[in-house]
Amino acid sequence: MGYTIAEKILLKHAFPAGKKTLKPGEFIQAKVDVALANDITAPLAIAEFKKSGTGKVFDKNKIVLVPDHFAPAKDLKSANQCRILADFAREQGIKNYFEVGCMGIEHALLPEKGIVLPGDLVVGADSHTCTYGALGAYATGMGSTDLARAYIDGKCWLKVPASVKFVYKGKLNKWVSGKDLILFTIGQIGVDGALYKVMEFSGPAIRALSMDGRFSMCNMAIEAGARAGLIEPDEKTRKYVAGFKRKPKFYSSDKDAHYEKVYEWDVSNLEPQVACPHLPSNVKPAGSLKSVKIDQAVIGSCTNGRISDLRVAASLLKGRKVAKGVKLIVFPATQKIYLEAVKEGLAEIFVKAGGIFSTPTCGPCLGGHMGILADGETAIATTNRNFLGRMGSPKSFVYLSNPAVAAASALTGKITHPDKIK
DSSP states (O other), X not given: OBOOHHHHHHHHHEESTTOOOOOTTOEEEEEOSEEEEETTTHHHHHHHHHHHTOOSOSOTTTEEEXXXXXXXXXXXXXXXXXHHHHHHHHHHTOSEEOOTTTOBOHHHHHHHTTOSOTTOEEEESSGGGGGGGGGTOEEEXXXXXXXXXXXXXXXXXXXXXXXXXXXXXXOOOTTOOHHHHHHHHHHHHOTTTTTTEEEEEESHHHHTSOHHHHHHHHXXXXXXXXXXXXXXXXXXXHHHHTTOSSOOOOOOOOTTBOOSEEEEEEOTTOOOEEEOTTOTTOEEXXXXXXXXXXXXXXXXXXXXXXXXXXXXXXXHHTTOOOOTTOEEEEEOSBHHHHHHHHHTTHHHHHHHTTEEEOOSOSGGGGTSSSSOBOTTOEEEESSSOOOTTTTBOTTOEXXXXXXXXXXXXXXXXXXXXXXXXX
């Protein structure tokens, strides 16, 4: 029996080296290539690491610290959290510490910097670490105390997950993206439909997706309960990682690999999807929600804050004004993307349309800052979660969409299919 991409990567990283076989359900120790944390989760990991008395981290080049959730610091508590990261990075000589001014939203920043590559085993104290599966890496979230162990010796315990294969056939329509494919998928299988599984995305529609679209898909694998989301590397992947310092390792699933289940869908007629409150699985076509009024539109995040996302939104907003009473917040995922948006004139389009163009931050996505919802307010957002109270008040409502739907909705003041913007 052959192996899936995920199984091959885990087998390669298993400790001690030389392990010949593994199977789903087996517990293994594995050596990690990247250990990631942010301003919410790193302080806990740092505290546990210091309790161990180890002294020095296992490898100062493999630890990544990104203050992005409440940064720029919104209050004294968040400032102190960020300070813990800065002090630890200085004490340990950690290379990959990204201060405000050079930071970005972690899951967009690491691929951009070439820190994560195909074939890597990445662990992060953040559930959306699964984003990096778009590169063909095995990337998974874990708790801060587990991460502290990785700081000590560069290893972690993992339970080998079973894999589920998703095959998407057909050609996507205009305005339909990777975000719509993953929302559709979660709507079909539910928020626990891939519980502790690997979601392997494949088929013609996946191969046609840009890398940005693939990042969006893998980012939300966790919303179906998955441990990881993976896409087999191809020429687009190779082009994306070309020139990075470390050498990537490309894995593909064997033809006789075992999958717990295989789903196949023809997505040729799929229209933009929207996840309604209060679950990512409560998915409906955008065109069926035209009576839903909004107070706020948020475009950005680790799911949809890349340059192609901003270009799509700007193409609809150019020369137009957001509806009266609607707050439009646009936040690019990294400083590089911010500068690209400025140079291309996208930032000007957003501001002239009546929106704000923010520095990179996770802020509004988790109800942290820069766009918290009040009682009774409704938002459409390109973020990844719409749980009760996720973006502020537990009496607020969050709808998830792609950037085109969010931009179109900002213009009309209600959830709108982009085709309706003439």
